[in-house]
Amino acid sequence: MGERFSTRALVVSRALARRAMSGARAPHGPIARALVAHNLLLGDTLMLTPLLAKLRASHPEAEITLLAAPAFVPLYSRAPYGVRALPFTPSDASTARALVREGPFDLAVVAGDNRYSWLAAAMGARHIVAHAGGPSRSNWFVDTQRPYPDEPAAWGDMVADLVEGEDPSPYARSDWPSPDPRPFARPEAPYAVLHVGASTPLKQWVPERWSALADALNERGLRVVWSAGRGEESIVAACDPASRHATLAGQLDLAQLRCLLEGARLLVAPDTGVSHLGRVAWTPTVTLFGPGSAAVCDRGRFWRDTPWRAVGAETFPCRNEQVLFGRKVTWVRRCRRTIEECAEPRCMHAISVEAVLSAVDELLRG
Secondary structure, three states: OOOHHHHHHHHHHHHHHHHHHOOOOOOOOOOOOOOOEEEHHHHHOOHHHHHHHHHHHOOOOOEEEEEEHHHHHHHHOOOHEEEEEEEOOOOOOHHHHHOOOOOOOOOOEEEOHHHHHHHHHOOOOOEEEEEOOHHHHHHHOOOEEEOOOOOOOOOHHHHHHOOOOOOOOOOOOOOOOOOOOOOOOOOOOOOOEEEEOOOOOEEEEEEEEHHHHHHHHOOOOOOEEEOOOOOOHHHHHHOOOOOOEOOOOOOHHHHHHHHHHHHOOOEEEEEOHHHHHHHHEEEEEEEEEOOOOOOOOOOOOOOOOEEEEEEEEOOOOOEEEOOOOEEEEEEEEEEEOOOOOOOOOOOHHHHOOOHHHHHHHHHHHH
16 A cells, blocks of 8 residues: 555545544634645745735634645744744655644645645544635645636735735845755855756756846856756756856755855746745845746746746747646636647747846846
8 A cells, every 4th residue: 555545544534533533614713723734835835925924914813734745844933923834745655644633723825736635634623715716626625715716826826815914024135044954065256156956857948048148147256056856967967068166056955045045146037936935034036937837937926026027928829728736717818738748948938038137137236
């Protein structure tokens, strides 16, 4: 029996048992314990920050618990917004066994896939809120469903709107203290971080353009530091075959990477979790959008003061899918095709070095 099956069996049995024993599911009384349940990738997890800020502003005395992939938990070690992060991954049933002992909770907010409302119920959540839509079986334990907005909005603001109350204050760089990283070879300032890895080859930029961008940044007085995840070192080698610039590809955990970005004068990255980590670190960031939606990842209300620019074709013929976390959203324009369906990332190839440098210069002047 695999770990995912064990996780599913535990969650289903505990959810059904707890709800059979529970009373009224309508919210009542003060919120003493709140839970944010999900199983999102790094970027989407970091974009939940407006929700955490709003929960704290609306319930200043509450204990707020966020679920996160184990690799992400160290980012929350200094408890931004007083939040406690607990590890969860369906591929490790021990994380689910630990979580079901954490309840009960007065309120649970489910972000993204509503099937994690079952996990919230298994953890003893008295009232569960999520976005409307998705398979009906995923919504069996959702007590309040709120629709996606009819007009373009940033994902962070959308999840924050699941909680009633006024908007939290916009993000300030002091709101999220940096974790204490393990020692690593820190580059000499001033430097720019070029993160060339991505979750799919369809989000990767042309190596020759990364090389040209690195040369241009050198001319602007910035040292270049290559960044990529473990197993992506070959991407850096293609961008810099002569090894002219320093590289930390595959060498850093997320706490170290956060520290690296805090010291950087600039970050350029595809639409990945690292670009959102740059936003958290208040690093001037240029994000390259190909298949993804710049509107969904926009600064919105909460991140409005952060130094960030999006570069990419505003419209592209095959960026035509109107789906967000399994729901049809008419204003969304994105592409979720796989490398088997798309021969080459023409949307990324359409991004020129000149367009990136224009955004870079605007941020550097700021």
